[in-house]
Amino acid sequence: MDMSYLKDMPIAVLGGGAVGKTMAADCALAGKEVRLWDQPRFAKTNFLNIEKTGITLSGNQFSFFGYQRRGIAHVALATDDLAKAVKGAGIIIVAAVALGHEAIFRELIPLLEDGQVIHILPDNCGTFVFRKLMREMGCTKDVVVGAWYTAPYGIRVVRRGGVVTNECKVEDRITTIRGCALPMKDNDRFMASAYYIPAFGAIIDAEGEVTISKKGEEFHHGFVEGNTVLDINLSNVNPVIHVPGTVLAVSTMQNFDTVLGQNKANYSLYAFGACPAIAEVQAKFWEEEKALAKAMEVGLCTVNYEDFFSRTTMYGKEYMGPDFAVPYEENYQNFWGDGPFDLENRYITEDVPVGCYLMSQLGKKYNVPTPIIDSMILLASTMLKRDLAGDSKWTLDYLDIDHMTHDQLQAYLREGTYTPKA
Structure with a gap:
């Protein structure tokens, strides 16, 4: 073209x-x-x-x-x-x-x-x-x-x-x-x-x-x-990395300067919060996304199980090739200062009510269980003392796709043929 x-x-x-x-x-x-x-x-x-x-x-x-x-x-x-x-x-x-x-x-x-x-x-x-x-x-x-x-x-x-x-x-x-x-x-x-x-x-x-x-x-x-813009939204790995990483490592973040005696400005989820146990949760989160993409007949970027198990996660291969991974044993100072420094951060306030909530809604629409994703929404909401999903405007209805059948949604995503609400 x-x-x-x-x-x-x-x-x-x-x-x-x-x-x-x-x-x-x-x-x-x-x-x-x-x-x-x-x-x-x-x-x-x-x-x-x-x-x-x-x-x-x-x-x-x-x-x-x-x-x-x-x-x-x-x-x-x-x-x-x-x-x-x-x-x-x-x-x-x-x-x-x-x-x-x-x-x-x-x-x-x-x-x-x-x-x-x-x-x-x-x-x-x-x-x-x-x-x-x-x-x-x-x-x-x-x-x-x-x-x-x-x-x-x-x-x-x-x-x-x-x-x-x-x-x-x-x-x-x-x-x-x-x-x-x-x-x-x-x-x-x-x-x-x-x-x-x-x-x-x-x-x-x-x-x-x-x-x-x-x-x-x-x-x-x-x-x-990508194979439709739903592919692009699911392939955005921010929710799968940011939300479990922030929620499950919250004690390290909140204790970083007080109990641990570190400079708060040096905190980084990747440098100090990433660990194998959290990576297991992220990997299961991704499996739910893969099941969603399959049910919706859209694409998804390739992320392997082992890609989660390093300080650089799957981001590393985007920047430095498929074999780049910083092991957990390494104190990788390039990440220092990346944050987040509190829970009122886009890692939570954007990635939960937009990214995670979209996946949870699509799971219900397509009968695909999303227990890990749903648990992240619940935990983040509990920590922030507000309903990040219930208060979110990013409903499927707001996006104008909730009323569509699978075939109607495919026609809209691929050809631009919009089916109005009845």
Whole structure:
């Protein structure tokens, strides 16, 4: 699919947090015109002095093929005016947490132009919400809406003395990423557009490479086409890693500075919370996801049982190849400071009411038992003293798919044929 018209068009990045700011800088350093937008309530902090300082890309930038891009980037525009950010842009990257999606989409949809391609990362049901709102708002623009199962980096924005700086510390760059459009029939356009996003440079550079693991397993680098956006949501491994890891290692996190005498700012789930017992729970969690994907006749990324049993979990092979794993015996200081530092963190407040709850609902719809996933929802809710599922707006009804039969849902996911509620 020829998407070359995107080559010289600006890129709009929506979200001034770690992922958005890093992707904007990465694309700008590659010579693209980039507009960076954030909501007014966040822009004042996230864009402080950005015109003067630019955005610094730093960090180890580990990658299997050694891809790196460093320096100080200056975006063409950093603004809280969404119309200015997206006017004439070819690609619109949504790099915001799921809790902010609806408000952003309601403001964005009236501004859409034919030919634009929207990339949501990670999806966290964003594609469903976007298409639902397009229908509700009567938007008929010819746009492609797709998503990726993760961001292309392991990244943190540097804070100094309580001040959010414009330095983005990139620890890792992945060499493979899984994506899909809603509907799936738009995949040719969606996947082709990804080559015009320089932030995917490590992935583009590795496209077509195959690495053979020690066990003889083939690992394919580059862009991977998912089998429907439900595949992309299930393949997002944040819930399976973050939720059991945070919930079951909560005592280490909460006692880190008091009882254990450590600097609270150094805490990391991966460095200090990961252990074989928690990995067993994560592996069982994943088995429930595999059963869901099979029942729904959608795809799922390949994660092996043994991939859970290291400090780097399955994330390691995305960045450093299929045989990369840091053993539990190693004090891996590269992870220090990753957090989370309390339970009021997206590891819980996003991954439970969005990711885990979606899986639990789909399990009930398709008669697939999800006891491990359900137990994580219950424990997290108990610890936070509120019902993270019952209070969640990410119901199947909110996503506009609860009323559909299996065949109707397949037609919607693949062809875009929407069956209205009776």
